[in-house]
Amino acid sequence: MSLNKLPQVDKILNLECFKTAIKPILANIVRDELEKQRELLKQGKDMLEFDKLTQLILQKYENFINKGLKRLINATGVVMHTNLARSVIDEQILSRAKDVITSYSNLEYNLNSGQRGNRYDYIGSLLSSLFGFEDALVVNNNASAVFLILNTFAKGGETIVSRGELVEIGGSFRVPDVMSASGSILKEVGTTNKTHLYDYENAINESTKMLLKVHRSNFDIVGFTRSVDISEISKLAKDRNLIEYYDLGSGYVGELNYNLGKDEPSIAKFSKVSLVSFSGDKLFGSVQAGIILGKRELIVKLRKNALLRMLRVDKVTLAILSESVKAYLNKEFELITTIKHINKELSSLENLANLINQNLKTPLEIVKTNTFVGGGSLPNKTYPSIALKVAGEAILNESIYRAEGIIGRIENEAFLLDLRSILDKDVKELIEKINKIESAK
């Protein structure tokens, strides 16, 4: 047994292949692996050859690096993919926000008075003007919005919700759980498929604080169904002196192509509702945030809840969100990447397919397909798309492309690169990588 056969840690750290590695992370991996080799030697066994050992360490280091945030090419066709970071921020939006993020700013300083200012005033005005509500507030995400609203207005009392709307959204957001954490008591009404206005009426008692409607973001109940429109709920709440709140989940501004819009609520339609909330990074197409819109007196109470301090958004979020809202107000819709891609005409995707093929050594088959919007909106509603079909074994192709940072989709046992979710800036790299992968086959 000779332990002095073990290589020095530094010898491995200084190898050319680790030139740009994060050294303390790499050093930990190297020490772990050397320890295992030391054990082998102690047991009288052979240790790995040096090249094999460095290969193993390189593999472990790459596995670690792959867990960090990395740019990917989304060729799934799902524009707002929950696992692929939902909405993409346009570079123009980011560059407009950049100066404020990289400098000191008036985040909590009123330049007109020279006094302490409020971080929510400006974004609140922008948002209420975009959507036609009296006032607005922004929190960390829509889950926080639901929590803050219930905690502020329904803590210790009952909140009435339709059984058909007790949703669970991916990533463990469950309406009943958020409700109990907020301190409000859930009062379910109706049945899974049908809820009537009289179900809400009959459930109201002296402990009732709020009528909640939740958008069914990621599933659909079809067949023999009935749910109560928010306008009816609003009217009932007004008559009984209660607050009504609509958790929209997603929601968009303006129009969507392909008749998608009729199934997903356009936010401005609800400006008479006491409170609504939705995610900043779903169809709205901006950063992670929970956007709350509603009556001024209610927004004022939300701002006074001490819990807001725990849910507050950073300047990075506020700066980017403000630029997205301004882009909407100025009708620069092409800067909202999510909306731009959902609305792309099929002909422009066909042109893109042809352009990519013209640059490929071996063109791929162009196929018509259908995709989903994703991100917990428009459940079960497909709309048309165009994809490039990669010849060969689908599961194998999926993993080869994934290793190059291209995430595609398997459909009918074929691996597809769906062009609906390909960004303009992805095109060049996509061409290079397809050429590289396919010529290596």
Ligand SMILES: *Cc1c(COP(=O)(O)O)cnc(C)c1O
């Ligand atoms: C997505 C969603 C949420 C959670 O929103 P986050 O911004 O992800 O926290 C809450 N309610 C509904 C109906 C949703 O669709």
